[in-house]
Amino acid sequence: MVSLMMTGCNNQQRVLYESPDDYPVRMDSMSEMEYSPSGTSFHLWSPNADEVRLMLYDGAEGGHAYETHHMKLGVDGTWHVKVDKDLLGKFYTFNVKIHEEWLGDTPGLFVKAVGINGNRGAIIDMEQTNPQGWENDRKPELKSVADAVVYEMHHRDFSIDSSSGIQHKGQFLALTETGTRSPEGLLTGIGHLQELGVTHVHLLPSYDYASIDEHTFKDNHYNWGYDPQNYNVPDGTYSSDPTQPDLRIREFKQMVQALHQAGIRVVLDVVYNHTYNAATSAFEKTVPGYFYRMKPDGTYADGSGCGNETASDRPMMRKFMIESVLYWMREYHLDGFRFDLMGIHDIATMNEIRQEAQKLDPQVLIYGEGWAASTPQYAADSLAMKANIAKMPGIAAFSDELRDGLRGPWDDDKKGAFLAGLPGHEESVKFGIAGAIEHPQVQMDKVNYSNKAWALEPVQMMSYVSCHDDMCLVDRLRTSVPDLKQGELEKLDMLAQTAVLTSQGIPFIFAGEEVMRDKKFVHNSYQSSDSINAINWHNKAKYQSVFNYYKGLIALRKHHPAFRLGSAELVRKHLEFLPVEDSNVVAFRLKDHAGNDVWNNIIVLLNARREYAKVTVPEGKYIAVVREGVVYEGGIGVFYGPTLSVAPESALIVYQDN
Numbered sequence: 001m002v003s004l005m006m007t008g009c010n011n012q013q014r015v016l017y018e019s020p021d022d023y024p025v026r027m028d029s030m031s032e033m034e035y036s037p038s039g040t041s042f043h044l045w046s047p048n049a050d051e052v053r054l055m056l057y058d059g060a061e062g063g064h065a066y067e068t069h070h071m072k073l074g075v076d077g078t079w080h081v082k083v084d085k086d087l088l089g090k091f092y093t094f095n096v097k098i099h100e101e102w103l104g105d106t107p108g109l110f111v112k113a114v115g116i117n118g119n120r121g122a123i124i125d126m127e128q129t130n131p132q133g134w135e136n137d138r139k140p141e142l143k144s145v146a147d148a149v150v151y152e153m154h155h156r157d158f159s160i161d162s163s164s165g166i167q168h169k170g171q172f173l174a175l176t177e178t179g180t181r182s183p184e185g186l187l188t189g190i191g192h193l194q195e196l197g198v199t200h201v202h203l204l205p206s207y208d209y210a211s212i213d214e215h216t217f218k219d220n221h222y223n224w225g226y227d228p229q230n231y232n233v234p235d236g237t238y239s240s241d242p243t244q245p246d247l248r249i250r251e252f253k254q255m256v257q258a259l260h261q262a263g264i265r266v267v268l269d270v271v272y273n274h275t276y277n278a279a280t281s282a283f284e285k286t287v288p289g290y291f292y293r294m295k296p297d298g299t300y301a302d303g304s305g306c307g308n309e310t311a312s313d314r315p316m317m318r319k320f321m322i323e324s325v326l327y328w329m330r331e332y333h334l335d336g337f338r339f340d341l342m343g344i345h346d347i348a349t350m351n352e353i354r355q356e357a358q359k360l361d362p363q364v365l366i367y368g369e370g371w372a373a374s375t376p377q378y379a380a381d382s383l384a385m386k387a388n389i390a391k392m393p394g395i396a397a398f399s400d401e402l403r404d405g406l407r408g409p410w411d412d413d414k415k416g417a418f419l420a421g422l423p424g425h426e427e428s429v430k431f432g433i434a435g436a437i438e439h440p441q442v443q444m445d446k447v448n449y450s451n452k453a454w455a456l457e458p459v460q461m462m463s464y465v466s467c468h469d470d471m472c473l474v475d476r477l478r479t480s481v482p483d484l485k486q487g488e489l490e491k492l493d494m495l496a497q498t499a500v501l502t503s504q505g506i507p508f509i510f511a512g513e514e515v516m517r518d519k520k521f522v523h524n525s526y527q528s529s530d531s532i533n534a535i536n537w538h539n540k541a542k543y544q545s546v547f548n549y550y551k552g553l554i555a556l557r558k559h560h561p562a563f564r565l566g567s568a569e570l571v572r573k574h575l576e577f578l579p580v581e582d583s584n585v586v587a588f589r590l591k592d593h594a595g596n597d598v599w600n601n602i603i604v605l606l607n608a609r610r611e612y613a614k615v616t617v618p619e620g621k622y623i624a625v626v627r628e629g630v631v632y633e634g635g636i637g638v639f640y641g642p643t644l645s646v647a648p649e650s651a652l653i654v655y656q657d658n
Contacts, residue, residue, distance in 0.1 A: 039084040047077025051097040060115020091120040106285040122245030129249040146566030151198040153511035163537035172251040176258040184541035197554040202267040210276035214242040227276035265335035273344040274304035293377040305373030312345040342368025343385040370397030402432025416480035423583035435504035436461035437568040461505035491649040498651040501553040514550040515539040552631025561595030584608040601656035626653035
């Protein structure tokens with residue numbers, strides 16, 4: 001139901017809406033500031049406002065507005081004003097009045113440049129933020145998302161330690177420096193990533209977040225960034241000077257450009273499911289009660305566990321998310337997105353995001369957490385949960401089945417699983433190896449968390465054993481495996497990643513695992529100091545054999561399409577699990593030149609036991625390419641069937657020599 005009334009100092013006719021569900025959808029772009037030297041236009045969608053003012057400031061903080069402009073209501077609930085002068089370098093906020101109450105200053109819903117700490121929008125010329133050669137920036141080739149190997153990292157973790165040899169510690173520019181080395185002379189930074197061979201860097205949230213004061217960004221303050229404030233602006237804590245609104249944008253682009261030149265695509269972790277604070281957010285200060293789901297008692301729903309959950313099913317929140325993703329792709333040349341607590345979003349929104357993003361880049365990588373912190377206020381069968389991934393082609397979810405099947409449950413750091421020598425987790429590992437698809441040899445009643453396959457294609461599953469918001473792999477192994485010796489720790493670390501990197505899903509590695517990073521047993525290190533979170537680059541020399549193993553496995557995967565078939569039909573045709581007599585052993589064969597691989601009948605044996613394991617295989621001569629912590633595609637031994645023997649706590653990979 002709607003009605004008309006006269007409102008505001010401009011004596012405008014305004015529609016009164018009885019419910020947020022009646023609000024109109026803005027038909028054009030959600031852009032709110034369009035700069036030119038002759039004048040700047042401002043726009044704000046606030047359909048239930050009585051009045052909207054534009055406030056202009058000389059600085060990003062403090063002082064009073066030197067000019068106030070009353071905005072006029074146009075179509076689709078959008079307010080407009082144009083200021084006919086050159087405002088370059090000035091700052092602005094909007095102030096919305098509803099029911100005789102001014103809601104307070106906000107930089108807007110879709111602000112693209114902000115001052116320090118993000119409380120005021122900045123008027124800049126976006127063209128001037130492009131680094132030299134930006135127009136020639138090109139995405140690294142990726143024939144299929146099945147070819148992806150993802151490396152999850154935090155700018156500060158990766159570069160802050162003195163051993164990194166990186167000058168721009170904790171900054172976007174850390175990933176632009178070439179030739180940086182540890183004190184032992186080994187590559188760090190972007191050179192390390194190239195040497196390792198990953199195809200994608202996954203950046204933890206790098207948009208403007210609220211939990212760190214940008215005035216003190218050089219101090220030992222830390223956060224992962226899951227506290228959204230302004231979704232479409234790079235965060236100032238990773239800039240060399242957060243007081244310069246254009247600099248953070250230019251430096252983010254320099255980072256993307258450098259990674260692209262290094263052959264690495266860039267994924268951004270996005271957190272559209274909640275905001276840092278609902279009541280003081282730009283959403284609530286602009287259109288109260290619209291962008292969040294509410295409980296029947298009128299309080300904020302909290303599927304995120306952070307005090308609120310956004311309403312992706314509402315048309316303008318859906319539009320916001322779609323435009324935001326496309327903006328990051330167009331303006332910043334991003335190549336993929338990881339959706340935090342994706343299970344809070346509705347399926348229709350995620351599918352629209354994927355469809356629109358693929359128009360810009362057919363190989364854009366979209367994946368997320370297929371769960372929520374608690375039950376969202378929306379129909380379960382319409383949420384982007386892991387169980388509904390089949391309804392979302394081209395979108396992947398993390399496999400906690402494989403993760404916890406390998407190392408033990410997320411909620412009990414002391415409890416182990418396959419790697420700890422505990423029987424009963426083999427089917428969960430096999431489920432992950434197959435890429436979470438239906439496979440006739442995976443007994444789903446023995447798989448943890450899921451009683452049926454949830455992926456239609458193997459590229460809809462992210463294969464991993466640890467990530468940022470968890471105890472890292474080294475710490476978890478030390479905690480969950482009894483009487484673990486250092487040599488065993490290294491072997492089990494490598495064994496875990498063998499499962500990940502030979503999985504038909506998309507492999508995902510937490511930064512530093514390749515050099516045996518630890519976080520001093522801190523499970524949730526989102527506010528921990530650098531002494532906990534920083535990667536110690538001395539480890540690369542100390543554990544060079546582990547690094548070489550990771551590097552070798554990634555190269556093996558790249559060189560052999562059998563490990564990345566990309567099709568459920570091909571996986572079921574070519575992936576055969578072999579019978580084993582012992583617990584804590586998984587064996588499989590990629591047969592008949594799978595994926596047109598030059599190798600025929602590749603066999604992978606994973607042995608988590610503390611003694612040798614024997615597996616029956618077809619008769620024949622086999623060349624070993626992975627054996628006892630060494631990867632060498634040229635061959636490191638000859639074996640003959642019908643029995644292969646694999647060393648304790650290690651993997652053996654062979655192929656049949658016809």
